[in-house]
Amino acid sequence: MLNVHELKAQDLYGLSPVALTEIAEQMLQHIDEQSRHIAAQAQDIKFRDAKIERITFELARLKAWKFAAKTEAMNAEQRQLFEETLAADEASLEAQLEALQAQAGAQPDVVPQEPRRRPKRQALPEHLVRVEHQHEPEDTTCPSPDCGQPMVRVGEDVSERLDIVPAQFFVHRHIRGKWACRCCELLVQEPVAPQIIDSGMPAAGLMAHTLVSRFVDHLPYYRQEQINARSGVHTPRSTLAAWSGRGGAALQPLFDAQREFVLGAQVLHADETPVNMLDPGAGKTRRAYVWAYARSGFDALPGVAYDFCVGRGAKYPMAFLQGWSGTLVRDEFKGYESVLKPDGRTAAGCLAHARRKFDELIKVNQSPVATQALQRIAWLYRIEREARDLTEEERLAMRQARSKPLWEELHVWLRLERTHVPEGSAIAGAIDYSLNAWTALTANLNDGMVQVDNNHIENLMRPWAMGRKAWLFAGSELAGQRAAVVMSLVQSAKLNGHDPWAYLKDVLTRLPTHMNSRIEELLPHRWQPMG
Structure with missing residues (x-):
């Protein structure tokens, strides 16, 4: 049987019609096989591109959730669980995406042009035990055919990976020697060191x-x-x-x-x-x-x-x-x-509790009064963040100069808004909470050691x-x-x-x-x- 892959144009001259027919059939069969192979590859590429697109979308959605979650009403445990799950999902999707992109090769229409910025990894603590593994070439002779001279070590690259050995129990054996004097019939021995549980097992x-x-x-x-x-x-x-x-x-x-x-x-x-x-x-x-x-x-x-x-x-x-x-x-x-x-006892209030009253209203009905209250409270917290690392005297001076006018303005605004909201409404209750506790809420203006809230x-x-x-x-x-x-x-x-x-x-x-x-x-x- 003729091999159509090895035929040249001049080989076709002089062939019989039967031979030409056989060659044509083989060529058509080969074209069909190639077409099927190309179609299968196209289907694989299409499937892979669709999978990459889906994973890219999932990653984008996770990142959107990640930043949106900062404003969600979650308690500490819920937020911790959410962040742990988010981190695991994000790492899994990134690994899948990298594997698919490696199979597909460079694809400008899928792979983002800008390199993804990774957070700087924190150095491993110095106090951890280091187990060193030396990796050197078996042959340190120059591999160039025309040289063959011994090579010189000019440096090294060091990478560290964190590992763990599960907790291991061990036993303290206290051996107390007995010393006797045969003449005096006297026995000397070190006393047992006192323990929390003298006759017990645990150290x-x-x-x-x-x-x-x-x-x-x-x-x-x-x-x-x-x-x-x-x-x-x-x-x-x-x-x-x-x-x-x-x-x-x-x-x-x-x-x-x-x-x-x-x-x-x-x-x-x-x-x-x-x-x-x-x-x-x-x-x-x-x-x-x-x-x-x-x-x-x-x-x-x-x-x-x-x-x-x-x-x-x-x-x-x-x-x-x-x-x-x-x-x-x-x-x-x-x-x-x-x-x-x-x-001799003075009360100081919690601005976070007062803020929470307004925040709850925003989550329910988007109260414009509550929104403005949160903005005003945010200004106070911004100053507190700046004053965090100051001395007691410096912090009090900053509060007197910058926070006190904002507190006074907030007080006037709350009293004015209280006259405009319906009696018995939720927003009236939120405003009353702050007004009734005003003396305690502003105690931080008189003492630099008093925090504005009870979050601590x-x-x-x-x-x-x-x-x-x-x-x-x-x-x-x-x-x-x-x-x-x-x-x-x-x-x-x-x-x-x-x-x-x-x-x-x-x-x-x-x-x-x-x-x-x-x-x-x-x-x-x-x-x-x-x-």
Whole structure:
């Protein structure tokens, strides 16, 4: 059979009609095969282009959501979940798009002309252990045929990749030699070092890990039990709970000192949040409350103290704040009225709560009055951002010069608008909230340490909001109080830039032999790790 691919024009001369017919059929068959192949390639290209177009559209939509979400009414947990999901989806789509574009080659009609700007990657922390892998050529002789001389190392490129080894348990073996005098029949041996649990199994590091897993990472004990079991270590949840109980009891003197430190501030933030507490007698849970008290967000020595209470009445903050005087930043909860009655106590309001009243109206019916109120409040927050890193005196001077006229203008405007809105309307309620709390809202104009809102303490409440979704409820009033003890210390440690586990491990190691008269040395704002 003739090969039509190898035929030339001169080869066709002299061929018989039968041969020419055979060649023509082969050529037509080859053309049909090529046409089918081209059609299949065109279909593949069309499908790939459509897929690239769809993925590009999905990426654009994700980015639109990403920036639009900043104005959405989401709580902290919802926003965090949204951002995590968005990041995962965006990375997946980008990987698919890169793979498709690599298959398609350069396609100007699909690939954007401008290179995509990537955020600068943050350098990996210096304290991490580095495991070096050397990569050198097997042969360092010049590969040029006319040379063959030894090559000289003139530099190197270094790239770093982050890796992890899952948590590993290890055992401390304390070997205490026995020394005897045969003449005197005397035995000498080093005493056992005091521990939080003298006859127990856990070292300070494991106790700290259990507490941090529970109160920082919000892992219920049954999940810690499962995680430990993967390393072949059997730690029943009842045992883990017992360790936490012992650890919380040991930390109580430190919490008492932390409470005194927090109450030593002239400006305090206060807030409360509900937490379910198990009520065995009724066979269900009941509502309890965690009260939080924190030193000003401007304070050079930050700190927070939590108080677990079975109710929300004013008697609980009154008991905690007994003997304290200063400025209390809080919301307009009626329970604070009794708290502020003693002489020497001043109320400061929360501009974020006032703003929220107007923001809710915009989301519902696009109120023009609410929109203008938010614009005026935004001017005040802009000045606060500029004053954030100033000294107390400089901040107060800036407020007096720039913020005070805006506050006065806002006050006049609110009173005027109040006369124009219907009585009993939602916008009237939002305006009344600000006007009724005006003295407290403007307390920041008289004290440079007072913040314009209570967001500082609300941020410190987030761990409780996250925790109650993980462990659902406190097992008892005592368990809630123990949680408040640990949370006060670990959150204060975080405020002061410490790793909670390193802080607790060191403190639990030192507490059994630490003098009570020097307990303040172990407070988060004064703590220095042992050398």
